Amino acid sequence: MQKNASFKGLTIPLLLLLPQLAITVVFFYWPASQAVWQSFLLQDAFGTSTEFVWFENYQLLFTDPGYLKAFWNTAIFSTFVCVLSLSIALLFAVMADRQIRGAEVYKTLLIWPYAVAPAIAGVLWIFMFDPSLGMLARGLGRLGIAWNPRLNGNDAMTLVILAATWKQISYNFLFFLAGLQSIPKSVIEAAVIDGARPWRRFWTIVFPLLSPTTFFLLVVNIVYVFFDTFGIIDTVTGGGPSGHTETLVYKVYSDGKGGSNLGGSAAQSVVLLIMVIGMTAIQFRFIERRVNY
C-alpha cells in the first residue's frame, strides 16, 4: 500500500505546508534570528544608542566569572535532578509494575505532581522549607541540622534540586512504567527459570531492555533541567543567595530583564541555543539508531 500521497505540481503541497511554515518562521526562526542579531549589538542602559560590536558580548561572557559559575551551577543542578528523578522514578515504576491491587490509584496519585504548575510547586517547597515557617525546616532544626536556604548557597541549591526532582518524577515514572510493561512476561519467566534472583534479573535483563526508555528520558530530562526549571528557581530562590542557584537559563533572564544587558543576554541565549541543537542532534541520532529489540 502506498503511504504517501503524491501531488502533481507544487501549488497544493506548498499551500498545505504554508500554515506550519508560517508559524515556524514567525514564532521560532524570527525570534531566534533576532537573538543572534542582538548578541552582536551593544546598547546603552537607556536604549538610545546601539553599536555593532561583533563578538565582544561573547568575549565578555566567557571572561565573566559569574557566567562560568552559572555553568558550574547548571552542571551540578542538572546532574542531581536527572540522576535523582530518573532513579527514584525507576524505583517507583518497578514497585508499581509488581503491585497488582490498588495499582490504578497508586499510578494516578504519582502522576499528580506533573499537573502542578512550576511556580505553584516552587511556592509549596518554599513553605515547607522556609527557615521560620516551614514544617520540614523546623523538623531539620530539631534534628540539629542548620538549615537556611536564604543565606546558605548549598541549602538553596539542595532545595531547588529537591523541588525540580519532585516535579519531574511523575513524568519519568509514566514512561518507565510503560517501558516495564512492554517487556514480554515470558522473557522474565525464562530468567526466573534460568535461576536469576530478582536483583540480578533486574540488572541483566530488565534494565538493559529498558535502555531505549532510559535514554529517551535522559534527553528529555536534560532539556527539562536546562529550561523548564526556570519557574521553580525563580519562585524558590530567585537565583540567590548571591547567585548560588543561578543556572544558565536563569541568568539569561536576570541579565536581560534585571541587568538590562540585552546584548549579553542575547549572547547567552545563543550559547544555550547551540547547546540545545547539540543535544537534539544526539537525540535524533539515537532515535535513528535506536536498538529495536
Add this chain to the structure above:
Amino acid sequence: MAQVTLTNVKKVYPGGVEAVKGVSFDIPDGGFCVLVGPSGCGKSTLLRMVAGLETISAGEVSIGNRVVNQIEPADRDIAMVFQNYALYPHFSVYDNMAYGLRNLGTPKDEIDRRVKEAARILAIEPLLERRPKQLSGGQRQRVAMGRAIVRKPQVFLFDEPLSNLDAKLRVQMRVEIKKLQRALGVTSIYVTHDQVEAMTLSDKLVVMNGGQVEQIGLPSEVYKKPASRFVATFIGSPPMNILPGTIDGPGIVALGDAILEARDLRADLAAGARVEVGLRPEDIEIASEGEAGSLPFDIEFIEELGATQLFHGQLAGLPFIMQAATDTISAQPGRLWISVDPDRVHVFDPATGQRLGL
C-alpha cells in the same frame, strides 16, 4: 532424570475461577508426557504449576520424590521452552544459552564446553554470535531448545513450542524434539492443542477438558478406545462421526433401520436405551446394499487430499465424513452402502459422554 508425580493438583484463581480441578498422574523417569486439549482446558496452567510460575492451590507436585510446591522455579531443576521462545533479545545466542549456567556459578570453561556441545547437537554452531532478532523462527526455536539442554535439567517443560512455526518446519522440529528427548532421556512434559503433535510425541497422552483429565494412556489406546465422546472427537482427524442410536440387544446398536454390531459394548444396557454411536471416517468400509449392518451414505462432495479422499455427505439425515485411500472407490456424489468393523464401533452415553465399553 526424575519421575514427576502430580497428586490431586488444583488451581483456583482469586475470584473463584477453578482452572484445574484436581489432576493426578505420574510420568516415569525419561517419559514423554503430552498434555493436550482445547484452549482454556487448564493444560498450560498445569505446566506452569510444575514449573513454579503459578502457585499450586491444592494438591502436590513432586519431581524425583521431592515435593516442589514451595520450591522456587530456579531450584526445581527444570528447563522450559516457551511458545514465543522468550529469548533474551539483548544477548547473543551464546549468552542466551550460557545465562542459566552463569547464574549457577558454573566455571567458564565448563559453560563454554556445554554451550558448544548443545550448539553442535542442534546444528546452530554458526549462529552463536548472532542476536535473536537476526534468526529465523526455526533457528530461534533451536536456541530455545539449546538454552534448555545446556542446563542438563531433570525435567523439560514445553509450552506449545511449535505453534509459532510454519507447517513444514513444525513437522521437522517435532521429529527433532522426539529424537533429542530419546537421546537425552530427560523426562518431558509437553503442552499442545495440536492432536498430531500429541499422538506422535507422547508415550503418555493426557487429554484434558475443562480443567479435568478426560483420559490418560498410550496414544494408541486413546485413539482406539477413547474414554469419552470428547476424546473421541478431539483425537483423530477428521473427527469421529457421532450418530444417535439405540441399544438393540447385547452388543448390538440400531442406527435408524440399520443394525450394527459393537464388540466393545457393555452387556447390561436395557434394549431401547438411547446411545451415541461413534464411527471414525477412516474405519468406514464399502458394503453392498442389503448386506447385514450396511448403512446408506449419501455423498454430496469429495475432497482430494492426495493420498486420501474425504467424502462428505449425510447418513440418516446427519452430516457424515468418510475417508478412503485415493482410487479405491470411484465414488460419485450419490448413494453408497458402507459398513464398519464391529471392533471399531464406539458407543457413548448421551448424557455423560462416557464410553459404554466393557
